[in-house]
Amino acid sequence: MKLVCLDLEGVLVPEIWINVALKTGIEELKLTTRDIPDYDVLMNKRLGILKEHKLNLKDIQEVINTMDPLPGAYEFSMAVRSKTQLIILSDTFEQFAAPLMKKLEWPTLFCNTLVIDEKDRITGYTLRQKDGKRKAVEAFHSAGFQILAAGDSYNDLTMIQTAEQGLFFRSPLSIQEENPDIKAVDEYKDLLSAINKFLEN
């Protein structure tokens, strides 16, 4: 059997933190792993900013509630789900993703978890595991699947490389140039056609 693994942000939905920054007007929340390469340092910085601005989980969820999947993402993901199994592998947090997952009719999501205190404050986060995207692909291998994986960013590389077929989707030119052996597509119709070919072979 075959299975498709997709990254979430940048592939099916917009970047969540960037949108929170835009909607709250807190410029510092635009920082990404490009500015602060260490994910733990970056996340703790973000949590510090939320604390400073007294933003709780509910406040962030309200911003995320106003967000929509990327144009065409719903139709694309339903087309994939009607043909094969889709699992979204993301470094986001289940409490953030829920409103967007609802708009995508609850596809399966493997991600991480925020630690919330009794006053609804975000006090920390728990990774499901280190290098979780690669390990999920390996887990599906052990369950008898062949996998097509697609994502846009550095944290998708090991998943893309571990899958039987891997593609970049709307990835920056820099990462494409560093990995010339990985096919890059920018449109859902091209990704869907790669998935169809993968399912037929």
Next chain:
Amino acid sequence: MKLVCLDLEGVLVPEIWINVALKTGIEELKLTTRDIPDYDVLMNKRLGILKEHKLNLKDIQEVINTMDPLPGAYEFSMAVRSKTQLIILSDTFEQFAAPLMKKLEWPTLFCNTLVIDEKDRITGYTLRQKDGKRKAVEAFHSAGFQILAAGDSYNDLTMIQTAEQGLFFRSPLSIQEENPDIKAVDEYKDLLSAINKFLEN
């Protein structure tokens, strides 16, 4: 993170082969693993019957198209999917399950595959792997999940026993009596309440 694994037939949808037997009037298709314990012998017998009656994949799919999820299954499965990740682990075939999966809004399904020839005849079947339900639970463990699993039958036992929490759902009394340590429930509200407890702890 946590995840729920459910069996399909008898838990979310009716028994597919029994319904095919009822709708086609072919009594022999009512045979189950209770009559013929060896699954391979049973499946080859079923495929022989389909051939004899000149029933192709399309004919069986048309019968399955008239089937609906069990009463309350849709609402129950959507309630589970809005709280956690749901993966259906089934010994059915992807070509059989599709019409029912559509009615359940495409939850993720790990199952097996029928071999179809160019004339749409069912000529064989491929198991994803042996003891696929247990191996899927082990795969989710390796991907960092704790699991609640529920099913009704003997082929669900290893999945139920490998999960952090396992329950029988609408299972025959005989299998319940043979496994008195496994909690048995018959109503979706009771299964949902067990899932909620599992997610809270």
